Amino acid sequence: MTLEADIALRQGNFMLDARFTAPDGITALFGPSGSGKSTLLSALAGLKAASGRITLNGASCGQIKPHRRGFGLVFQDARLFPHLTVRGNLAYASRRAPARFEIAEVAGFFDIANLLDRPVGNLSGGEKSRVALARALVAAPDFLLLDEPFAALDGARRRAFLQVLRTAHQRYRIPMLVVTHNIDDAAALASHLVALADGKVVAQGAFADVARRPDFQALLDRRDIGAVLPASALRSAKDEMVQGLWLRADHVLLAARRPEAISARNILEGRITGLRSEDDGSVLAELETQAGPLLARVTAEAARELKLASGKTAWAVIKAHAV
Numbered sequence: 001m002t003l004e005a006d007i008a009l010r011q012g013n014f015m016l017d018a019r020f021t022a023p024d025g026i027t028a029l030f031g032p033s034g035s036g037k038s039t040l041l042s043a044l045a046g047l048k049a050a051s052g053r054i055t056l057n058g059a060s061c062g063q064i065k066p067h068r069r070g071f072g073l074v075f076q077d078a079r080l081f082p083h084l085t086v087r088g089n090l091a092y093a094s095r096r097a098p099a100r101f102e103i104a105e106v107a108g109f110f111d112i113a114n115l116l117d118r119p120v121g122n123l124s125g126g127e128k129s130r131v132a133l134a135r136a137l138v139a140a141p142d143f144l145l146l147d148e149p150f151a152a153l154d155g156a157r158r159r160a161f162l163q164v165l166r167t168a169h170q171r172y173r174i175p176m177l178v179v180t181h182n183i184d185d186a187a188a189l190a191s192h193l194v195a196l197a198d199g200k201v202v203a204q205g206a207f208a209d210v211a212r213r214p215d216f217q218a219l220l221d222r223r224d225i226g227a228v229l230p231a232s233a234l235r236s237a238k239d240e241m242v243q244g245l246w247l248r249a250d251h252v253l254l255a256a257r258r259p260e261a262i263s264a265r266n267i268l269e270g271r272i273t274g275l276r277s278e279d280d281g282s283v284l285a286e287l288e289t290q291a292g293p294l295l296a297r298v299t300a301e302a303a304r305e306l307k308l309a310s311g312k313t314a315w316a317v318i319k320a321h322a323v
Helices: 037-045 086-095 103-109 125-138 155-172 183-189 207-211 300-306
Strands: 003-011 014-022 026-030 051-056 071-074 143-147 176-180 192-197 200-206 226-229 245-248 252-255 266-277 283-289 292-298 313-318
Touching: 003 037, 014 037, 014 192, 026 037, 026 155, 026 183, 037 071, 037 143, 037 176, 071 125, 086 103, 086 125, 103 125, 125 143, 125 155, 155 176, 155 183, 176 183, 183 207, 183 245, 192 207, 200 207, 207 226, 252 292, 252 300, 266 292, 283 300, 283 313, 292 300
Parallel strands: 014 200, 026 176, 026 192, 071 143, 143 176
Antiparallel strands: 003 014, 003 051, 192 200, 226 245, 226 292, 252 313, 266 283, 266 313, 283 292
16 A cells, blocks of 8 residues: 655645655654644645645545545544543444454554543553554554654653554554654654655655665754664664664764674674764764664764774774664
8 A cells, every 4th residue: 555645735834845655564754843744644634625646556535535535643642532431432433434443353452452441531641542543443544644643652651652553554554654753763663764844855765765865864953863773683672673773873983993892782894985074073974884874973083093984994883772
C-alpha cells in the first residue's frame, strides 16, 4: 500500500505545498515545529480542504469524504470520546468499518483487555495512547496517520509505545505515516523519511540516505546532528527491536589507530569520506564503516593531531550511553 500526495493548502500566512510518497512500511514525517506536519496530516485525512492529488495504491481518495478515504488518524492528544468506556470507543470505530479485526483480539494485542469497561477519563497517558491506536485499527484503515503519538509519553512509556507501533505494523501489515520532530523516535521507527520545512518537502527517501543529506541535517539542532545505524550493528544496543539508532556526532570518538584496552564495546573501523568545518571551529568528520556511515565531531586541534584526511582509515569509538 503506497500513499502518494501532491497537495496545496493556505492557512492564513502559512502555505503548505507538499509532494511526497510514503511506501509500504513506516514513514517518518519529520520537521521542526511550525513546518506544517500536523496540517499535512489533517489535509490527507480530509479534515482540512486542500487542492491537488492524494492516492492510495493508485486510487484517488482526495475528493471523497474523510471516513471513506481509507485513513486511520491518531491525534497526539488521543481524542477519545469522554462519555464512552474504552469498549465503547472501540465499538464505535468497529461499527464504521467492515469486520476485519475483533475488538477482543485488538484489545489483547494492545494489552488493554483489562481496561475495556473503564471510563477513558481514568486512563493514564500511555493507556490512552494504546486505546487511541487500537480504536484506529479496529476501523480497518488502509493507512495509519499518527500525529506526534509520543507527545504525552516519556521514559519507559515512550520506549514501550515505540515497540507497540513497530509490533503492530509487523503483525497487522498496515503502513504508517508518523509525524515527529524527535530524531531518535524517527530513527527507531521508520525505514523511510519525509522531511518538511516551511510547508515544503525538502528531502525524502530511504531513511539512511536522506539522513546524511545536508538539507536534512540543516533541520536538526546542532547537538542532534549525526547518523543512523541498525541496532544489530552495535554490541551494546539496549533494544534490537528498533529499526535504527540515531548516533549523534558528539557521541562518537575518533582514533587514528585501533584502540586497545578500553571499556567501549563498539569500535568500528572505517574510511574518512569527508571533513567539514563548522562555525565554531569544530570539524565534522564523515566515516564510512561496514555498519553504515557515521559522523563524528572533533576539535580542530584534534583533527590536526590525528592528521584526519579524506581516504584515511580511522576508528570510531561509540560511547555506551549513545546506544
